[in-house]
Amino acid sequence: MKNLQETFQLRKFNSDDLEQVVYINRLCLPENYTNYFFVELHKRFPETFLVAEENGKIVGYMMCRIEKGLSGFRGIIKKGHVVSIAVLPSHQHKGIGRALMMKAMENMGLYNTKLCFLEVRVSNKAAVRLYKNLGFKVARVIRSYYVDREDAYVMSRELPFKPRV
Numbered sequence: 001m002k003n004l005q006e007t008f009q010l011r012k013f014n015s016d017d018l019e020q021v022v023y024i025n026r027l028c029l030p031e032n033y034t035n036y037f038f039v040e041l042h043k044r045f046p047e048t049f050l051v052a053e054e055n056g057k058i059v060g061y062m063m064c065r066i067e068k069g070l071s072g073f074r075g076i077i078k079k080g081h082v083v084s085i086a087v088l089p090s091h092q093h094k095g096i097g098r099a100l101m102m103k104a105m106e107n108m109g110l111y112n113t114k115l116c117f118l119e120v121r122v123s124n125k126a127a128v129r130l131y132k133n134l135g136f137k138v139a140r141v142i143r144s145y146y147v148d149r150e151d152a153y154v155m156s157r158e159l160p161f162k163p164r165v
Contacts, residue, residue, distance in 0.1 A: 008059065008096055010103050013042050013049040020058040021051065028086035030147065041065055041083065047107040048080065052087065052096045060087035062100040066111045080108035080159065082118035097127075101134055105161035117156035119145060131155050 013021065018038060026032055041063050042049045048064035062085040071077045082104070087096045105116050119142065120127050136155040145152035 007094060008052050008054040008091075008099070010050055010052055010099055012046060013051050013061065013063070015039070015042070017051050017058055017061075021061045024058065024061055024086050024088060025084060028088065029084065031084070033084070038063065045111070047110045048104045050100055050103055050107075052091075052100055054091060059091040060096045060100060061085070062104050064104055064108065066108070066113060071115060074114065077114040078112055080105065080111070080113040080116040082116065098130060098134070101130070102161065105134075105157075105159060109160045113159050115156055116159055116161070117154060119152040119154055121146065122151045122153055128153065128155075135161075 018035060021038060022035060045063075045065050048062075048066070050062050051058045052060035063083050065081050065083055067079050067081050068076055069079050071079070082101070085097060085100055087100075108116060116136075117139070118131070118136075120131065122128075122141070132155075135157040137157065139154045139156045142152045142154060144150070
């Protein structure tokens, strides 16, 4: 069996990638952002804005931000917030989303984060399964979170993330 990771490469986003990343976002997700939003997240948190390439073409991306917030008994900590992740439909089920998540969580350590969290549609069973396999747990449900009124799970996991060798 061929190693799935041999078919794509991960790298940090750069400004030349903006058009393709926006295209993937609009094609794959109902939640769309302005170009300015993408550029600002990249400027502020470049280590956690990643793209996946296959044969020189961007086929997926992930962007995160770092926030401060309360975390139970630990007080105020830095948290990595997965803002958006998407992979072109023709490139799904190749391990790209998993690889993007793993690399971004690893890179969150550069910002001294202690927790990673995200929101995901309750109906997105494949994504929920991926996040659970990466150690995330459902922390709570936000009712009518999305524009179409679908609920979201807030999922989180402790950091640092140490990939299995």
